[in-house]
Amino acid sequence: MTPQPDLPDPAHHDVDSMLSRKFGREVANYFSGSPLNRVSFLRADHAFISKALVHPSTSFLLFNDLAPLAHDMTKLAYATHEEIKPLIGENPFEKTEEQMIKEYNSTITLPLVLFLGLDERKKEGFEHGIYKGIPYFAVDVTPKGTIEKQANSVVEAMKAKGLKFVEGRMHMSLNAPEAAIYAQARALLDWNARNPFCGGCGQPTLSVNAGTKRVCPPTDFAELPTAQAGATTVSTTPRERASCATRRGVSNLSFPRTDPTVIMAVVSHDGKRVLLGRQKRWPDYWYSTLAGFCEPAESVEEAVRREVWEESGVLLGRVVIHSTQPWPYPANLMIGAIGQALPDGEKIHLEHDPELQDAKWVEMDDIREALLHGTSGLGEPPSEGYKEGGLRLPPKTAIANQLLAAVTGGFLDITEQSKI
Missing domain, CATH: 3.90.79.10 (Nucleoside Triphosphate Pyrophosphohydrolase)
Structure with a gap:
């Protein structure tokens, strides 16, 4: 039988307070208690994200069809920026969100890269203003679409190191901090995979905000029907896509659901x-x-x-x-x-x-x-x-x-x- 891991420590469990005396100590359950500060407000900060991704200290957690890269059932494994460059290139965040939307082509499979947060316990690494720590990203290396060959090369390189992608629906033997990191990454990867099309108009969507939002771009370089004529001929300029309610007002977004x-x-x-x-x-x-x-x-x-x-x-x-x-x-x-x-x-x-x-x-x-x-x-x-x-x-x-x-x-x- 696989040993059961320890549970995460509750937040501030050693601090006495009025609430803890009345209601008892807070309980922290498995998959919670992440050591990462998500700094969610920085996901849209292009300078922060693009610099964090290429920093030498950055850790990348890889998933192949939602199976995480691991040493064994109790410990995740992480890749370096150099090891995943064959798939993601030098920096998939080198373009701003506005540029990505403007150049959108739904026939090209973009590697999905998610920003998870900063491990501030290790401050000797990445710095951005007042924020210091080790950046953590998750990358979907599932071979598919136009990046199948590049993804396969990364998958095989990881296996050659003796690592493995742990299959199975329940990963309940990871140590508590890594279980929380895994849970965040898996949930976001799964949400992106399940929402490739817009709920308002049915057209393909684009992942933005470091993997935590999806938009329905107004134009597309792919051979898609135009709003005017329904033509499918090739064009060197982006085609205007069919009208979508999500592009009116401030609702041009799809967020992860809970x-x-x-x-x-x-x-x-x-x-x-x-x-x-x-x-x-x-x-x-x-x-x-x-x-x-x-x-x-x-x-x-x-x-x-x-x-x-x-x-x-x-x-x-x-x-x-x-x-x-x-x-x-x-x-x-x-x-x-x-x-x-x-x-x-x-x-x-x-x-x-x-x-x-x-x-x-x-x-x-x-x-x-x-x-x-x-x-x-x-x-x-x-x-x-x-x-x-x-x-x-x-x-x-x-x-x-x-x-x-x-x-x-x-x-x-x-x-x-x-x-x-």
């Missing part, structure tokens, strides 16, 4: 049991907390109550938010909550949503035992000390584990139940 989901530990009204559910595809005895997507015009608390009722038939009263977890598969933010069942709402029935194969109330002591000896990822054997037939739960890198640890470890004060 889809909120709720995941909740549901406690019985007497505070002695927790509701768990399982899907048919899961291993035997493996259960987790319930979860689902927030819907439009729905609060987090409403989403928690709705999803629990739809999946299990249980009715909830008070709902409180515990912590959140970025989940880059592809673009979720998991909002962890704790809810308490109503006195007459604890009966389980699965006649609504068929998602769950089973749901049941589990005693606190059984959950405590499983947290010690029965946790694992979905494709892995249970942890050491597990007894066959016992309850199995998600690993500590999953927010479900943190929610269960909270309700069994004193998050709920039984003497204060009436306030929950």
Whole structure:
């Protein structure tokens, strides 16, 4: 079994404050806690981005079809500017955003290069005004389009060094800081890959702002129909593209999306049991907390109550938010909550949503035992000390584990139940 990595440290966990005394210490979940300062306001600063990309200290995290370059399952590997020049050229940011839009040609595949941020813990490197640190970028080296040959050369060069692109949907064994860097890069790469066309007019879009926005250019050097005649002849001047609503006003942008989901530990009204559910595809005895997507015009608390009722038939009263977890598969933010069942709402029935194969109330002591000896990822054997037939739960890198640890470890004060 792959060892479970440590979780990131909560921000300012050693500082006493009014809020921490009242609500407890902040909880940091896996995929959060990035060591990078994103300095997001500098992504549009052409001088900053173009200088950061070519600096000798800069690190490049490479992805091949969303698989990150790594030494092994626990440690990412980074490339240098020289190693990726065959793909991206000397500097893909040498042109301003305005120039790129003006010279846009949708038939040319541009290498996708994302700026992730600065590691300010290592100040001996890149400097730009008051900002110092090691710049981090992510590069999509997936062989495709007009850059297939160049991308293949970079991929093969990395493999020749003994590195590998780690396949698989879940990368839950990386050390915590690198897991956060990976999550940011993967989410942005996936968003760019899923949005090659404009949502307003259906025409190809261009990635700008160091990979964090996409625009619908007004002209195109490609052989596309013109707005006037619908012709497809070659021209040495850019063709005017069909009209698009995104080019009017200030909305000529497409931003990365984040889809909120709720995941909740549901406690019985007497505070002695927790509701768990399982899907048919899961291993035997493996259960987790319930979860689902927030819907439009729905609060987090409403989403928690709705999803629990739809999946299990249980009715909830008070709902409180515990912590959140970025989940880059592809673009979720998991909002962890704790809810308490109503006195007459604890009966389980699965006649609504068929998602769950089973749901049941589990005693606190059984959950405590499983947290010690029965946790694992979905494709892995249970942890050491597990007894066959016992309850199995998600690993500590999953927010479900943190929610269960909270309700069994004193998050709920039984003497204060009436306030929950």
